[in-house]
Each structure stands twice: as C-alpha cells, then as structure tokens.
Amino acid sequence: MAVQQNEKQNIQIKEIRELAQKFTPNEIETCISQQLREGVNECKQSGPTDHVLNELSKAEFVRKRMDEGVSLTDAVRELARRIRNVQSGFEDGSE
Numbered sequence: 793m794a795v796q797q798n799e800k801q802n803i804q805i806k807e808i809r810e811l812a813q814k815f816t817p818n819e820i821e822t823c824i825s826q827q828l829r830e831g832v833n834e835c836k837q838s839g840p841t842d843h844v845l846n847e848l849s850k851a852e853f854v855r856k857r858m859d860e861g862v863s864l865t866d867a868v869r870e871l872a873r874r875i876r877n878v879q880s881g882f883e884d885g886s887e
Contacts, residue, residue: 804847809864811835811851820852
C-alpha cells in the first residue's frame, strides 16, 4: 500500500514540475479559472476538477518561487515541506 502511494506521489510531482516549467503563474491562474468555469482548461485537460485544481495550484506556487530565483528542485522541496507542515498540524489536532 505504501509503495502504491509513493508511486502516486511521484506521478503528481512529475506533473507539477512539468506544469511549472511549461506555464507562467498568470497562465496557470487562467487555467484555474477556466477549470472552475468550464470544467476543462488549456494547461491540463483531464481529471476530476478537485485533482486538477490541486495540481495547478501547486504548480503555480512552484513557478512563482522559480520566478523569484529558486531552483525547480528547491521550489518543489519547499512545497513538499509546507504540505507536510500543514498535514502535521491537522494530525496534532492543533489546527
């Protein structure tokens, strides 16, 4: 089960990296708006809306950090660290 979850996370990270490299933050924001309005977008065509919005939002964060001079690898690491911090807050019951 853990191996399956790791494979899923690796696929998501790969997609986020590709989106962040291919599109600007403004283009990603446009795609988020399109997905909300129309259920499809120019950045990523398929998948449930919540999944697509999740990936696009993460990619937008990564791309913004890249535009600030952070490397792609470091931006993805920062995203992962922030996600873990949020998740651990919910596990503690403190948030």
